[in-house]
Amino acid sequence: MQPDAELAAWIKLSLVPGLGGQSLRRLLAAFGMPQQVLAAGRAALARIVSVEIAGRILSDLDSPAVDAALEWVAVEGHAVLTLADGDYPRPLLEIPDPPALLYLRGRRELIARPGLAVVGSRNATPQGVSNAEQFARSFSAAGLTIVSGLALGIDAAAHRGGLDRAGSTIAVLGTGADILYPQRNRALGERISREGLIISEFPLGTPPHGSNFPRRNRIISGLTRGCLVVEAALASGSLITARLAAEQGREVFAIPGSIHSPHTKGCHALIKQGAKLVESAQDLLQELGMEGFEAPTAANNPVLTGLLADLGYDPCDIDTLCARSGLTADAVSAMLLQLELDGKVESLPGGLYQRTS
Numbered sequence: 001m002q003p004d005a006e007l008a009a010w011i012k013l014s015l016v017p018g019l020g021g022q023s024l025r026r027l028l029a030a031f032g033m034p035q036q037v038l039a040a041g042r043a044a045l046a047r048i049v050s051v052e053i054a055g056r057i058l059s060d061l062d063s064p065a066v067d068a069a070l071e072w073v074a075v076e077g078h079a080v081l082t083l084a085d086g087d088y089p090r091p092l093l094e095i096p097d098p099p100a101l102l103y104l105r106g107r108r109e110l111i112a113r114p115g116l117a118v119v120g121s122r123n124a125t126p127q128g129v130s131n132a133e134q135f136a137r138s139f140s141a142a143g144l145t146i147v148s149g150l151a152l153g154i155d156a157a158a159h160r161g162g163l164d165r166a167g168s169t170i171a172v173l174g175t176g177a178d179i180l181y182p183q184r185n186r187a188l189g190e191r192i193s194r195e196g197l198i199i200s201e202f203p204l205g206t207p208p209h210g211s212n213f214p215r216r217n218r219i220i221s222g223l224t225r226g227c228l229v230v231e232a233a234l235a236s237g238s239l240i241t242a243r244l245a246a247e248q249g250r251e252v253f254a255i256p257g258s259i260h261s262p263h264t265k266g267c268h269a270l271i272k273q274g275a276k277l278v279e280s281a282q283d284l285l286q287e288l289g290m291e292g293f294e295a296p297t298a299a300n301n302p303v304l305t306g307l308l309a310d311l312g313y314d315p316c317d318i319d320t321l322c323a324r325s326g327l328t329a330d331a332v333s334a335m336l337l338q339l340e341l342d343g344k345v346e347s348l349p350g351g352l353y354q355r356t357s
Helices: 004-014 021-031 034-039 051-058 064-073 108-112 126-141 154-163 183-195 212-222 238-247 262-272 281-287 302-311 318-325 329-341
Strands: 078-082 101-106 115-119 145-148 169-172 197-200 226-229 251-254 345-348 352-355
Touching: 004 021, 004 034, 004 064, 004 078, 004 101, 021 034, 034 051, 064 078, 078 108, 101 108, 101 183, 108 197, 115 126, 115 154, 115 212, 115 238, 126 145, 126 154, 126 281, 126 329, 145 154, 154 169, 154 183, 169 183, 169 212, 183 197, 212 238, 226 238, 226 262, 226 281, 238 251, 238 262, 251 262, 251 281, 302 318, 302 329, 302 352, 318 329, 329 345
Parallel strands: 115 145, 115 226, 145 169, 169 197, 226 251
Antiparallel strands: 078 101, 101 197, 345 352
């Protein structure tokens, strides 16, 4: 960890009103580390930034906000990562506007693992939520850390799936790292802070502002090897993440759906623009060069095999399957989705399912 004086200088610069990331990097290029920037004179600073910004940099050097951030960092599991740290995520250094600071809460080691962004609509359908959780679970089992934004709908489902396996999950916030938003995902966010990792570039105490969420999307995509859009309307904010991923040289993937559903129009648009169509976890893993992983299937999972036996060869509904198997409706629904992805089961009108082989 950096000495307090050095970290305090980084935090101080990040809190200067009006000092954007590009200007901050120009100051660092001109003067060196943040302590040297703060020691420079107003005239020297004004050659890089405006006179007004130069004055702000030199004022309030003992800001209470800096002290509060240093106290927060002292808590176990909390950290602030800077551009100068050796474990700053290399993929983020490759994007046009890497954040100067990252507030971390949780398992810091996850930022060094290969990541996959899984994003989609806040107003997701039950099928979309189920798809996101099941796919994320398979990718996490393959060793990919699932990266998303803690939003309702697809994001939350992706985080849950990631937490269920070894790859775990990273939530990139549009608020300060000490504020979990939305409130409905607070419990999930707390779990991620214990079993996964919370990341934010925004100062502690930053409330939810609409402009912050599109900005954090560049970090979601930048941390990863690719971006999977599970379900999205044409106006979905997740398309911003997909566009940023493409601009950053990441792979873009999309799950197709019904041509009649507005919830999948965004995914279909991405596929038309060149995104890779994903029907199974293996499709994406092969594109990322992880062909050796075998996603759970009925062939190598005795629980799925047992459910197939309970299903029999006649159409059957979930309630009947619950009675036959002794499993909960949520468990049966999740397993039926996996069997559908494997091509072993098809859904029929009226909530029925039937074996295909």
